[in-house]
Amino acid sequence: MERRDEKNLGKLIELLESIFEEVRIVQQRATEALLLLRAECRYRKFRVKITEIVDGQGRNYSFYLLRGDTVVVGFDNSEDRRAQIMKYGKRNWKKYFRERVPHQHTYDRKEMRLTEEMSVPAFIAWLRDHLDIYLADYPTVSF
Amino acid sequence: MHAQLHRTEEATVAIKPQYHNLLRDFGNPVELANYAIESYLVTKILKYIEECKAEIKKHEAKYGCSYEEFYGKITSRNGTEPAFVLQLEKEHPTYEDDFMTWGAFHRELEKWNDEMKKILAS
Numbered sequence: 110m111e112r113r114d115e116k117n118l119g120k121l122i123e124l125l126e127s128i129f130e131e132v133r134i135v136q137q138r139a140t141e142a143l144l145l146l147r148a149e150c151r152y153r154k155f156r157v158k159i160t161e162i163v164d165g166q167g168r169n170y171s172f173y174l175l176r177g178d179t180v181v182v183g184f185d186n187s188e189d190r191r192a193q194i195m196k197y198g199k200r201n202w203k204k205y206f207r208e209r210v211p212h213q214h215t216y217d218r219k220e221m222r223l224t225e226e227m228s229v230p231a232f233i234a235w236l237r238d239h240l241d242i243y244l245a246d247y248p249t250v251s252f
Numbered sequence: 253m254h255a256q257l258h259r260t261e262e263a264t265v266a267i268k269p270q271y272h273n274l275l276r277d278f279g280n281p282v283e284l285a286n287y288a289i290e291s292y293l294v295t296k297i298l299k300y301i302e303e304c305k306a307e308i309k310k311h312e313a314k315y316g317c318s319y320e321e322f323y324g325k326i327t328s329r330n331g332t333e334p335a336f337v338l339q340l341e342k343e344h345p346t347y348e349d350d351f352m353t354w355g356a357f358h359r360e361l362e363k364w365n366d367e368m369k370k371i372l373a374s
Binding site: 173 | 327337341348351353355356359363
């Protein structure tokens with residue numbers, strides 16, 4: 110397939126390379142119908158996994174900050190029943206069972222919180238502005 | 253970034269004069285040009301379908317089930333906490349990235365299989 114949306118993909122990769130270290134593009138595809146980017150990189154002493162997908166059904170994303178294989182924090186909008194229940198309640202969630210509800214996974218995926226939709230720039234801003242405050246909530250964990 | 257919409261448009265394509273003259277030796281240049289485009293599309297789409305299948309197989313091997321089974325378990329509509337998801341989170345703490353990628357290629361495969369059927373039926 111021809112790469113029609115390569116410009117957007119290129120900008121995204123440039124952004125990653127300007128902020129993160131050891132950027133490795135795991136997978137990329139840019140056609141008129143599908144934009145897909147999977148990348149792994151490093152931020153301070155953490156591993157970062159970025160997935161950004163745009164297709165006919167809309168936008169899907171997941172952004173993880175990892176220590177080894179443990180999730181330190183993760184943001185995604187994949188279809189998740191727990192997030193749907195959290196947003197709409199146990200009575201009403203079934204009406205929205207296809208909805209991609211943006212949410213956050215806390216350290217070791219112990220908790221889930223609802224969030225606004227997150228973009229790569231918003232994730233970067235979160236790391237810059239909130240990561241240290243967030244890590245302070247886990248004083249017993251060695252990061 | 254936003255998903256782009258496909259539009260169906262009729263387009264006029266100029267055939268180079270030297271090709272036009274040669275095509276006339278084999279039949280109607282317009283029909284032959286359309287046949288050439290169809291052949292090109294079939295080749296391209298088949299290649300892409302194979303790429304989608306390979307991506308899907310990779311995920312099937314990793315998670316030991318089809319996308320439909322995986323999707324069904326992830327989005328189970330029963331009222332209890334699905335044990336499958338809890339186990340999945342332990343074994344694959346970032347499973348959502350695979351789930352989304354798998355889903356995207358699954359949709360792409362369905363879409364391009366349909367497009368192929370339409371071309372072959374036309």
